[in-house]
Amino acid sequence: MLPHKSVVAVLRRNSRIFMANHCTSVLPNIRLLREVGVPQSCISMLFRHFTRLVILKHESFSQLVGEVKEMGFNMKKLTSLKAMNALWCRNTFNRNRQVYMMRWGWSEDDFLSAFRKCPRSMVVSEKKLMQVMDFWVNKMGWPSVIIAKYAIVCSYSLQKRIIPRCSVLKVLLSKGLINENLSKPCVLAYAEEQFLEMFVTKFVNQIPQLLSVYQENVDLQDVTS
Known part of the structure; x- marks a missing residue:
C-alpha cells in the first residue's frame, strides 16, 4: 500500500499504528473508505498525514465518515479526509465554530461553506483566528462573511x-x-x-x-x- 520511505515516515509520526488491532480498527476503517469511494491515493495520504485517524475504533471512525458525507464533502477528494481530521479535533472545531458565528457574525451556512472549502481553517488556534479575522475585517475592510467564501486565508501565517x-x-x-x-x-x-x-x-x-x-x-x- 505504501512505499518503504512512506512506511518509515508513518512509523516516526505515529508508531501506535503498528501496535493497533488491525482486524478491529485499521482494516475495517480502510474497507469503509473504499466502500464510500475514497481512492487509493487518498487512503495512502491518510496513512502518511492523518495516521491517528486510521487507528480509531471503527465505531468512531464510521461516525466521522458519516458526518463528513452528511456535510456534503466529496469522498473522492482529499478534502474529505482533512474534514475528518478537523472533526476529530472536536473541542477546537466547536470552539472556532462559536467564535466565527458569535464574534464575527457568520451564519450556520457561512460556517459550513467555509468548512467545505478549507477544513484546516476550522482547527487553527483561537488566537490566530482572531488575529487573522481582525486583520481582514478591521484593517483591510472586508465584510466578515466574504472571508467565509475564501476560508483558506484563515489558515495562512x-x-x-x-x-x-x-x-x-x-x-x-x-x-x-x-x-x-x-x-x-x-x-x-x-x-x-x-x-x-x-x-x-x-x-x-x-x-x-x-x-x-x-x-x-x-x-x-x-x-x-
Whole structure:
C-alpha cells in the first residue's frame, strides 16, 4: 500500500499504528473508505498525514465518515479526509465554530461553506483566528462573511504570508501598477517564487524599495506617499 520511505515516515509520526488491532480498527476503517469511494491515493495520504485517524475504533471512525458525507464533502477528494481530521479535533472545531458565528457574525451556512472549502481553517488556534479575522475585517475592510467564501486565508501565517504580501499589493495599487480588482485570496495562494516573480521582481525597477516592503524592512508610508 505504501512505499518503504512512506512506511518509515508513518512509523516516526505515529508508531501506535503498528501496535493497533488491525482486524478491529485499521482494516475495517480502510474497507469503509473504499466502500464510500475514497481512492487509493487518498487512503495512502491518510496513512502518511492523518495516521491517528486510521487507528480509531471503527465505531468512531464510521461516525466521522458519516458526518463528513452528511456535510456534503466529496469522498473522492482529499478534502474529505482533512474534514475528518478537523472533526476529530472536536473541542477546537466547536470552539472556532462559536467564535466565527458569535464574534464575527457568520451564519450556520457561512460556517459550513467555509468548512467545505478549507477544513484546516476550522482547527487553527483561537488566537490566530482572531488575529487573522481582525486583520481582514478591521484593517483591510472586508465584510466578515466574504472571508467565509475564501476560508483558506484563515489558515495562512499572518506575519509570514498575509501581511508581507498585502503590503506589496498595497504599494502596487497606490502606484496604479496592478488592477484594484485583483483577487487577494488568489495572490496569497501563490507559491513563494511565483509571488516574488509576479509582484516584486517584475516591479522592482519602478519601485526599488519593494523587496524591502516585502521583507518588512521599510515603513510602508515611505513608499506609498
